[in-house]
Amino acid sequence: MIWELDMAILTLVLFCAVGAITVKDLLGAAILFGAYSFMMCLLWAIMGAVDVAFTEASVGAGVSTVFFVAAVFRTTRRTKD
Amino acid sequence: MKKLGLLLVILSGALLLYATVDFPLWGDPSSPASLHVSPRYIEKTMEETSVPNIVTAVLADYRGFDTMFETTVIFGAGVVCFLLLRVLGGEEGDHYYRHLPTGVTIHVKGAKGKSLSGEFERIDMLWTPYDLVIKTACRIMIPFIQIYALYVIAHGHHSPGGGFQGGVILGASVILLAISQNLRTALRRIGEKTVGILCAIGVFIYAGTGALCLALGRNFLDYAALASVLGTDPVTARSHGILIVETGVGIAVMATMIWIYNNVSSAGRYDEGL
Numbered sequence: 486m487i488w489e490l491d492m493a494i495l496t497l498v499l500f501c502a503v504g505a506i507t508v509k510d511l512l513g514a515a516i517l518f519g520a521y522s523f524m525m526c527l528l529w530a531i532m533g534a535v536d537v538a539f540t541e542a543s544v545g546a547g548v549s550t551v552f553f554v555a556a557v558f559r560t561t562r563r564t565k566d
Numbered sequence: 567m568k569k570l571g572l573l574l575v576i577l578s579g580a581l582l583l584y585a586t587v588d589f590p591l592w593g594d595p596s597s598p599a600s601l602h603v604s605p606r607y608i609e610k611t612m613e614e615t616s617v618p619n620i621v622t623a624v625l626a627d628y629r630g631f632d633t634m635f636e637t638t639v640i641f642g643a644g645v646v647c648f649l650l651l652r653v654l655g656g657e658e659g660d661h662y663y664r665h666l667p668t669g670v671t672i673h674v675k676g677a678k679g680k681s682l683s684g685e686f687e688r689i690d691m692l693w694t695p696y697d698l699v700i701k702t703a704c705r706i707m708i709p710f711i712q713i714y715a716l717y718v719i720a721h722g723h724h725s726p727g728g729g730f731q732g733g734v735i736l737g738a739s740v741i742l743l744a745i746s747q748n749l750r751t752a753l754r755r756i757g758e759k760t761v762g763i764l765c766a767i768g769v770f771i772y773a774g775t776g777a778l779c780l781a782l783g784r785n786f787l788d789y790a791a792l793a794s795v796l797g798t799d800p801v802t803a804r805s806h807g808i809l810i811v812e813t814g815v816g817i818a819v820m821a822t823m824i825w826i827y828n829n830v831s832s833a834g835r836y837d838e839g840l
Binding site for chain 1: 621622727728730731734735737827830839840
């Protein structure tokens, strides 16, 4: 385990998480959430939990992003608050 | 109100961070989990279930109840999406058709039950011309994605993967078809009723395997009971039992992913997708 790589990915996870809840554009939030899931997937893989990483990649970064984009497409793109 | 919420979140977050100090260090060999739980699985899994991937054995055999109710939760998510979003009779309303030889688009009001001749093609309201590259690339990729998904389900004993991941990839291949062409193309391949029934069949396979073990005189989900049915020794029967259960999980997860996508992307009307 290379700690520099670990810290870099952890920083990206934090930025993606904060970005996903603060950004006003919901489509952007969906994409940021997908990026967050992918970074988490990398972290799981670094920690040796390959099964969890696989699930995170397929469910978190793959299908749930599609669901969010579909939901944004059928509702509004801007948040009210 | 917003400030109060922020204060509460920061307070509970700080409390959680403070509590993590008491956790054992990552990979600590003297932590309770490493002393009592993990060695048991690491030493005994191979001789008890003949499954090299310990994660799969723990997931589907030792902790079979957990996985069964996880599958039930996913099934419940699909049913709730259907009940909340589905608009029955949503097929009525305006339809758009495109005359293929000339490219003229026509708008038919109240088109329920009417069908136009083969020169016309039904299109979405926000129709953009199909991109030949996207359509062909997806058509070539989808069979390979599906084969890979089946491999992930069947090879879960030896490598990372299993019913959940394989089912999601299998569902994603159908969703890719719906995105690259349109929702109606995907619905012609795998319809609404098929999806709903498959969803229930997946959970039924899992719970039914457990009930079969109970009927054969062992505990619920103790696959060693299947030895007489499968004609193998109890250790191999546990390995096969995991495969049967993972297949059920895969079917349920695949159907649920397609079901949720269909309902969300068409807002429950099943006419126009993403």
